[in-house]
Amino acid sequence: MKSLPFMKFSHFNSKLFWYCPNQKEYKTIHTRIFFEKHAGRYQKPQWKNFEILMDSIAPNWKKKCEYIQKIENSNRSYFDLSIGTLLTVYIPYKKAQELDNNELNSDLTKELKDVIYKLKKLIEN
DSSP: OEEEEEEEEEETTEEEEEEOOOHHHHHHHSSHHHHHHHOEEEEGGGHHHHHHHHHHHOTTGGGGSSHIIIIITSOOSEEEEEEEEEEEOOOOHHHHHHHOOOSSSOHHHHHHHHHHHHHHHHHHO
């Protein structure tokens, strides 16, 4: 399994870009307190404060993403910030073949469903 922390910048119903923090930045950005204070909608007058915050955490963050092109140099009046972690699960091909044993009621599907429910329960509790 592999995980990738991210900050997603979006506008209306479209993803503009992701910023993926390094390990040091991750420890500051991916906390409940940071999420509660900073995730959400940023109107244009708030952008400068957001930039100051990010500069204090990740001095070169603008060079590592498309913030200047897609936010600063745009006609947008706001952006939405989401903070999360992308989880990727790798299943060896042979194992997938073993578990994918029934077209209508696959053990592979059952296993994946079980993992998803366990993760959901872990997150919600």
